Amino acid sequence: MTELTRATEDQRLSGAELSEAWRILDAGERVDGFRLLSPTEGEEFFLALSAHDQFELMAALTPAERKLWVRLLAPDDAADLLQEAPEAERPALMALFDEPTRREVTTLLAYAEDDAGGLMSPRFARVRPEMSVDEAILYLRKQASQKLELETIYYAYVLDNQQRLLGVVSFRDLFRAKGASAVRDVMHTDLVSVPENMDQEAVGRLFAQHDLVALPVVDSEGRMKGIVTFDDIVDVVQEEATEDIHKIGGSQALDAPYLEVGLPSMVRKRAVWLAVLFLGEMLTATALGFYVDEIERAAILAVFMPLIISSGGNSGSQASTLVIRAMALSEVRLRDWARVLRREIASGLALGLILAAIGFLRIVLGHELGGKYGEHFLLLGATIGLSLLSVVLWGSLAGAMLPFLLRKLRFDPASASAPLVATIVDVTGLIGYFSLASWLLRGTLL
Amino acid sequence: MTELTRATEDQRLSGAELSEAWRILDAGERVDGFRLLSPTEGEEFFLALSAHDQFELMAALTPAERKLWVRLLAPDDAADLLQEAPEAERPALMALFDEPTRREVTTLLAYAEDDAGGLMSPRFARVRPEMSVDEAILYLRKQASQKLELETIYYAYVLDNQQRLLGVVSFRDLFRAKGASAVRDVMHTDLVSVPENMDQEAVGRLFAQHDLVALPVVDSEGRMKGIVTFDDIVDVVQEEATEDIHKIGGSQALDAPYLEVGLPSMVRKRAVWLAVLFLGEMLTATALGFYVDEIERAAILAVFMPLIISSGGNSGSQASTLVIRAMALSEVRLRDWARVLRREIASGLALGLILAAIGFLRIVLGHELGGKYGEHFLLLGATIGLSLLSVVLWGSLAGAMLPFLLRKLRFDPASASAPLVATIVDVTGLIGYFSLASWLLRGTLL
Numbered sequence: 039m040t041e042l043t044r045a046t047e048d049q050r051l052s053g054a055e056l057s058e059a060w061r062i063l064d065a066g067e068r069v070d071g072f073r074l075l076s077p078t079e080g081e082e083f084f085l086a087l088s089a090h091d092q093f094e095l096m097a098a099l100t101p102a103e104r105k106l107w108v109r110l111l112a113p114d115d116a117a118d119l120l121q122e123a124p125e126a127e128r129p130a131l132m133a134l135f136d137e138p139t140r141r142e143v144t145t146l147l148a149y150a151e152d153d154a155g156g157l158m159s160p161r162f163a164r165v166r167p168e169m170s171v172d173e174a175i176l177y178l179r180k181q182a183s184q185k186l187e188l189e190t191i192y193y194a195y196v197l198d199n200q201q202r203l204l205g206v207v208s209f210r211d212l213f214r215a216k217g218a219s220a221v222r223d224v225m226h227t228d229l230v231s232v233p234e235n236m237d238q239e240a241v242g243r244l245f246a247q248h249d250l251v252a253l254p255v256v257d258s259e260g261r262m263k264g265i266v267t268f269d270d271i272v273d274v275v276q277e278e279a280t281e282d283i284h285k286i287g288g289s290q291a292l293d294a295p296y297l298e299v300g301l302p303s304m305v306r307k308r309a310v311w312l313a314v315l316f317l318g319e320m321l322t323a324t325a326l327g328f329y330v331d332e333i334e335r336a337a338i339l340a341v342f343m344p345l346i347i348s349s350g351g352n353s354g355s356q357a358s359t360l361v362i363r364a365m366a367l368s369e370v371r372l373r374d375w376a377r378v379l380r381r382e383i384a385s386g387l388a389l390g391l392i393l394a395a396i397g398f399l400r401i402v403l404g405h406e407l408g409g410k411y412g413e414h415f416l417l418l419g420a421t422i423g424l425s426l427l428s429v430v431l432w433g434s435l436a437g438a439m440l441p442f443l444l445r446k447l448r449f450d451p452a453s454a455s456a457p458l459v460a461t462i463v464d465v466t467g468l469i470g471y472f473s474l475a476s477w478l479l480r481g482t483l484l
Numbered sequence: 485m486t487e488l489t490r491a492t493e494d495q496r497l498s499g500a501e502l503s504e505a506w507r508i509l510d511a512g513e514r515v516d517g518f519r520l521l522s523p524t525e526g527e528e529f530f531l532a533l534s535a536h537d538q539f540e541l542m543a544a545l546t547p548a549e550r551k552l553w554v555r556l557l558a559p560d561d562a563a564d565l566l567q568e569a570p571e572a573e574r575p576a577l578m579a580l581f582d583e584p585t586r587r588e589v590t591t592l593l594a595y596a597e598d599d600a601g602g603l604m605s606p607r608f609a610r611v612r613p614e615m616s617v618d619e620a621i622l623y624l625r626k627q628a629s630q631k632l633e634l635e636t637i638y639y640a641y642v643l644d645n646q647q648r649l650l651g652v653v654s655f656r657d658l659f660r661a662k663g664a665s666a667v668r669d670v671m672h673t674d675l676v677s678v679p680e681n682m683d684q685e686a687v688g689r690l691f692a693q694h695d696l697v698a699l700p701v702v703d704s705e706g707r708m709k710g711i712v713t714f715d716d717i718v719d720v721v722q723e724e725a726t727e728d729i730h731k732i733g734g735s736q737a738l739d740a741p742y743l744e745v746g747l748p749s750m751v752r753k754r755a756v757w758l759a760v761l762f763l764g765e766m767l768t769a770t771a772l773g774f775y776v777d778e779i780e781r782a783a784i785l786a787v788f789m790p791l792i793i794s795s796g797g798n799s800g801s802q803a804s805t806l807v808i809r810a811m812a813l814s815e816v817r818l819r820d821w822a823r824v825l826r827r828e829i830a831s832g833l834a835l836g837l838i839l840a841a842i843g844f845l846r847i848v849l850g851h852e853l854g855g856k857y858g859e860h861f862l863l864l865g866a867t868i869g870l871s872l873l874s875v876v877l878w879g880s881l882a883g884a885m886l887p888f889l890l891r892k893l894r895f896d897p898a899s900a901s902a903p904l905v906a907t908i909v910d911v912t913g914l915i916g917y918f919s920l921a922s923w924l925l926r927g928t929l930l
Contacts, residue, residue, distance in 0.1 A: 057693075061815070078674070086693055179659055191656055192638050209655065210637055213625055228524070246718045247532055251697065268714045272692045272721060279725035280809050286732060287805025287902060288798055296810035297823060304827070305834045308802050312876075315798050316839050320846060322790040327856070330783045337779040340786035344768040344793060344910055351797075352734055352761050352903040356754050359733025363726050364742035369507070377743060381750070388751045393762050400766060410773070430758075456733060456902035457798040464790055 053079040060091075061297060069098040081110060089115065090294060093122035096131075108134045112189065113142035114159040114270070121151060154241050155234035157274065158255045158264030163194040165221050167204055172217035174207070189267050193252050196225045203231060203254055203262040231256045234263060238274045243368055245271045282366055285450065286359055288315065288457035311457070318461045322347075322468055329472045336483040338411065339475055342422055343468065349393055350429035350467040351460030354437030357382055358454045361441045365451050375442045379435065386434030390427035398423035414482045421478045428474070429467040436462055499525040506537075507743060515544040527556060535564035536740065542577075554580045558635065559588035560605040560716070567597060600687050601680035603720065604701045604710030609640040611667050613650055618663035620653070635713050639698050642671045649677060649700055649708040677702045680709060684720045689814055691717045728812055731896065732805055734761065734903035757903070764907045768793075768914055775918045782929040784857065785921055788868055789914065795839055796875035796913040797906030800883030803828055804900045807887045811897050821888045825881070832880030836873035844869040860928045867924045874920070875913040882908055 051074040063071060072095060075083055084092065084107055092111075096104050096119070108131070111119060116139060120128055132140055142160050149155030163181050165174045178191055194212075196205040205225030215224045231254045232241055244253060245268060252265045281291040290307040292299050299307075326333070333340050361378060364370035370378060401419035405411045411418055437459045441451035476484060497520040509517060518541060521529055530538065530553055538557075542550050542565075554577070557565060562585060566574055578586055588606050595601030609627050611620045624637055640658075642651040651671035661670045677700045678687055690699060691714060698711045727737040736753040738745050745753075772779070779786050807824060810816035816824060847865035851857045857864055883905045887897035922930060 061820075082694075191659070213637075242718075246722060251714070268697070268718070272688075272714070272718060275718060275721050276692060276725075276813065279722075279729070280813065283725070283729060283732060283805055283809045286729060287802050289802045289806065292806065295813070295815040296806050297816060297820065297827070301827065301830055301834075305831050308799075308831065309835055309838050312795070312798055312802070312835055313838060313842065316791070316795055316842060319791050319794045322794075323787050326787040326790070330787065333783040333786050334780060337776045337783075337786070340779050340783070340789070341769050341772040341776065343786070343789065344772070344914065345762070345765050347790060348765045348768075348903075348907065348910060349758070349762055351794075351906070352758055353754075355901075355903050356733050356735045356758070359729055360735065360738065360742050363729045367722065367726065367741070369741040370743060374507075374743065381743075381747065384747055385751050385754065388747075389755055389758055392755050392759060396759065396762060455801075457794075457801050460797070460906070461794065464794055468790065 051075055053083040056083060057086075061295075065094060065098050068095060085110060085115075089118035089122050090298075092119050105134045109136065109139075112159055113139055113146060113161065114157065114264075116143045117146040117156070118151075120147060149234065152238045153234065154232045154236040154238065154253075154255045154266055155263065157238055157241065157266045157270050158234075159189045159267065160264040161188045162252070162254070162262075162265040163188050163191050164197050164262075165194045165207065167196050167198065167220070167222040167225070169221045170217065171212050171215045171219050171221065171224060174221050175212055175217075178209070178212075189265055190252055193265075195254055195262055195265075196221055197262055201261040203229075203256050203260060205229060206254070229254070231262075232266070233258070239278050239366070241266055242271050242274045242278065246275075278366070282362065282452040285452035286362060286455050288312070288455040311455070315457050315461050318458075319464060321465045325465060325468050326472075332472060332476065332484055336475075336479065338418065338483070339472070342425075343471065345397070346422070346425050346429055346471050347464045347467045348460075349426055350433035350463035351456075352433070353386065353389055353430045354433035354459035354463045355456035357385075357434045357437030358440055358459045359456065361438050362452050362454060365441060365445065372442065372445055375439070378438050378442070382434045382438040383431070386431035387427075389434065390430035393430055394423040394427040397426045412483075414479070417479060417482055421475050424478070425467075425471045425474050428470055429463065432467065432470070433459070433463045436466075497521055499529040502529060503532075507741075511540060511544050514541060531556060531561075535561065535568050536744075538565050539568035551580045555582065555585075558605055559585055559592060559607065560603065560710075562589045563592040563602075564597075566593060595680065598684045599680065600678045600682040600684065600699075600701045600712055601709065603684055603687065603712045603716050604680075605635045605713065606710040607634050608698070608700070608708075608711040609634050609637050610643050610708075611640045611653065613642050613644065613666070613668040613671070615667045616663065617658050617661045617665050617667065617670060620667050621658055621663075624655070624658075635711055636698055639711075641700055641708055641711075642667055643708055647707045649675075649702050649706060651675060652700070675700070677708075678712070679704070685724050685812070687712055688717050688720045688724065692721070724812070728808065728898040731898035732808060732901050734758070734901040757901070761903050761907050764904075765910060767911045771911060771914050772918075778918060778922065778930055782921075782925065784864065784929070785918070788871075789917065791843070792868070792871050792875055792917050793910045793913045794906075795872055796879035796909035797902075798879070799832065799835055799876045800879035800905035800909045801902035803831075803880045803883030804886055804905045805902065807884050808898050808900060811887060811891065818888060818891055821885070824884050824888070828880045828884040829877070832877035833873075835880065836876035839876055840869040840873040843872045858929075860925070863925060863928055867921050870924070871913075871917045871920050874916055875909065878913065878916070879905070879909045882912075 051071055053075055056071045056075065072080065108116065116135060120131055120143060123131055135143060163178055165177060169177065178194055181188060192209045194207050195203060196207060198204055205227040206229045207221055207225040211224050230244060230248055232244065234255055234257055241253065252267045254262050255264045255266060256262050284291040288311050290310060292307060361370060398419045401411060401415060401422055405415040440454040440459060444454055445451045497517055499521055502517045502521065518526065554562065562581060566577055566589060569577055581589060609624055611623060620640065624640055627634060638655045640653050641649060642653060644650055651673040652675045653667055653671040657670050676690060676694055678690065680701055680703055698713045700708050701710045701712060702708050730737040734757050736756060738753055807816060844865045847857060847861060847868055851861040886900040886905060890900055891897045
């Protein structure tokens with residue numbers, strides 16, 4: 039931050055005020071606001087921005103400012119920032135970093151963004167097994183005061199001379215141990231580490247299971263490459279849930295905040311699934327084409343059509359979202375499909391019976407009160423009731439099994455969205471409904 | 485763990501093996517497996533279990549074992565365990581704790597489970613502002629080696645003699661500072677703290693924004709009551725996302741893993757919404773009751789009915805899930821409703837035009853290929869196209885605005901589930917469709 043752009047005390051803005059207003063400011067106003075922050079607040083504010091916002095802010099700053107701010111970034115965050123930039127602008131951004139950071143960032147960029155390697159920072163504290171506890175503490179103190187800031191000094195990783203990970207020692211352990219003991223005797227060897235290419239969703243689950251501050255990342259030969267810290271994980275967990283929710287709602291994941299996605303991109307991400315579902319749903323018109331005669335003879339069947347197919351869609355949507363989430367949390371795995379199937383048969387029957395009873399009562403009561411269903415109202419009631427029971431059972435089964443099928447075929451189970459399940463159940467449910475009606479009402483209404 | 489129940493080396497099971505099998509074991513098998521773990525693995529395994537599983541496991545252990553294991557729990561986790569127990573069994577469980585823990589747990593139980601107070605642990609490291617850095621390090625070392633384990637020694641909170649929070653000092657700060665400086669001069673005073681009754685979802689957002697390891701919790705007079713640590717937050721973030729996903733799918737949140745919810749409870753949590761939606765969807769039958777004549781005269785209108793209402797439901801489901809998630813992440817707030825409305829008008833029009841074009845083409849092509857739509861096929865195509873455009877636009881608007889309405893009325897916006905939006909759009913969409921058809925097709929098909 040240069041003297042020219044730095045505001046005087048009385049014009050200052052607080053970071054919280056700027057955060058509050060951020061989303062409704064345009065690029066120019068954001069930069070103006072950012073320059074009004076005190077240096078400490080500016081630093082905290084900049085580091086808390088998403089990589090996307092950091093990149094947009096950078097674009098509006100002067101080259102001198104840009105250099106100052108990017109140098110605050112840890113290498114994993116610097117790599118994230120670079121990934122926001124179009125390919126052509128990356129070399130210019132890269133040139134802003136100092137030499138060691140540039141090397142680290144280049145290594146990190148080689149990893150897929152969603153892998154453990156793409157999340158990790160290479161700046162971890164390391165000690166040797168043969169050091170004494172006192173030496174280790176001194177050595178950590180030296181590492182902690184180096185120019186390149188470490189992600190955490192609270193966990194030090196014990197590496198042999200091939201950089202292979204032998205164990206971990208927390209600062210707390212060192213602190214409690216006798217100064218003359220060897221690190222080798224104080225370290226924990228039963229540590230959890232992750233391979234470089236582990237998916238970030240799986241890394242997130244490990245963090246949640248083990249309540250860790252940091253996880254070491256090792257290559258296939260056991261050499262330690264970096265650490266993933268808990269602060270990256272909260273973001274990962276949120277991101278993964280957002281992706282799943284967007285998919286469950288029946289669109290592609292937006293991958294950016296709702297209000298910041300460009301309209302063409304938003305329409306594209308929604309149109310694809312909407313059109314696919316529409317083409318699928320066209321099969322309802324095809325199926326119904328075969329029942330035009332029945333509809334003309336008993337229009338009352340068409341009247342109950344939306345009620346019946348929507349009940350199937352709703353029970354399917356419940357079942358699929360419960361199973362998708364249980365899979366994302368590893369509560370349910372592929373091999374549990376038969377247990378889930380049994381549960382959904384039971385739930386589907388129970389739920390179907392409840393709706394069938396309400397539907398049947400509605401027709402009987404409707405008849406008693408208005409008489410509009412004709413002499414065969416009991417038969418009509420039975421048709422509607424039986425259709426509801428079957429469609430709810432079928433919806434629950436289809437909704438619960440589709441995520442398994444998708445995972446088995448190596449697709450994301452979250453693509454078993456509420457609308458997709460509803461579409462499948464609509465088409466099949468209509469055929470079931472009219473088949474049942476043809477069978478039960480032949481000779482009376484039909 | 486007594487000698488009697490402890491297995492010999494060769495019978496031992498690893499924690500990972502037990503975790504793997506846990507979900508498919510019954511209570512007795514779980515206890516047997518648990519007793520086969522080595523003491524270290526048993527400890528790690530027990531602490532990683534959910535409060536629910538801990539409670540069930542406890543019930544199957546001997547009283548002596550029970551006492552040993554509960555004493556491993558930090559007070560916040562102990563309070564969670566107690567909340568799993570029926571009211572009548574709590575005093576017996578409480579009696580297992582040592583006196584200081586019992587006092588802490590009693591205090592924590594007074595907070596709502598979803599508040600910052602319900603998440604926090606009272607075991608934080610504290611120092612006085614007038615201490616020197618060297619004194620503070622010594623004092624922390626003493627606190628770290630006490631019997632009651634602190635949640636973290638890496639952040640020490642600076643309190644005055646009224647227990648009011650003045651600042652925070654990280655171990656790293658102390659480590660780098662000169663030994664003779666006063667804590668007062670090293671501490672950070674610009675710290676984020678949260679009130680006791682802040683909702684856990686808001687606490688989770690603060691963690692994500694500020695990349696914190698721990699957040700201090702203060703009462704209304706600024707007195708520090710405890711800390712919330714990052715490991716509780718990953719769980720909170722997952723839990724909140726799970727609740728939202730369950731609601732978006734159209735059921736109540738299960739509040740437990742899918743395979744572990746009792747069947748009656750699962751059916752109850754799904755039946756309520758399913759029945760409400762069913763009652764709402766009955767309005768489609770009521771509405772269609774007014775169009776029986778039209779359906780008898782032009783059964784073709786009924787044939788396209790599912791296609792049209794499902795398109796409205798699908799676009800509504802997309803819009804509502806995108807808005808619900810954006811609200812949960814604070815990307816969209818109540819006052820942003822007009823901006824969201826403008827975006828959805830634009831997206832809804834674009835998406836509606838796409839589907840209208842496909843729908844129109846399908847009818848024209850269907851006519852050219854099979855001739856089944858009669859001489860008025862262009863008029864029918866226009867009716868279907870126009871209905872699709874209106875229903876998709878209407879679905880997008882209704883889906884996007886319903887979460888705002890729910891939040892305004894202080895309900896959970898996530899209750900604007902895909903099925904609820906679909907139901908609303910089904911009823912209104914049908915009326916729109918038949919009104920449009922009556923107007924455009926009068927004198928031809930009708």
